[in-house]
Amino acid sequence: MMKKTIFSISGSLRSGSSNHNILKFLSAIVPADVTYTIYNNLGQIPPFDPGLDDETPPEAVTELRNLINQADAVIICTPEYAFGVPGQLKNALDWLVSSSTLVDKPVSLITASSVGNNAHASLLLTLGALSANVIEEAILLIPFIRAKMDTEGNVTDKPTKESLENAFNNLLAQL
Secondary structure: OOOEEEEEEEOOOOOOOHHHHHHHHHHOOOOOOEEEEEEOOHHHOOOOOHHHOOOOOOHHHHHHHHHHHHOOEEEEEEOOEOOEOOHHHHHHHHHHHHHOOOOOOEEEEEEEEOOOHHHHHHHHHHHHHOOOEEEEEEEEEEEOHHHHEOOOOOEOOHHHHHHHHHHHHHHHOOO
16 A cells, blocks of 8 residues: 655745644654655745746746645645735645646645634635635644744644644544
8 A cells, every 4th residue: 555645834934933843743643654744845936927827837836736736635734924824825825726736635724823813714715716625623723822832842732732633633534
């Protein structure tokens, strides 16, 4: 049996962000029969331009689409910036519209921020427009995330750890 793959994307470009650290936390509980990748090239995706979305889109876009196509499931973990979706994450998702890359792909959405309600709701709409299979039991909104982590970025809040583990296991159940 082939290994299953999970492709994860942080909506924050800062490598030490709370969202990146949540993805690292999840990497520690990945079963041996699953390959888990944290995407670190979100900043390389050029601004969306429908005129460039043809047979040969920009190389970084092609790479992102291929990585998602090869994955069995996707995790998006993002903060909220200025009451909305971080621009670079929304930009990357815009590049996926014409490719059908996320159609029926199991997706877990984790929004971890000070509040996060607006970005969370907006991303659910965007993922719906992309026909992603957003797994209801793998959706998390984690407000006040920094109060639930130590200074090294480790999740220290037991209910948050349990919620992350449950969401992750619910996504694994879809593989």
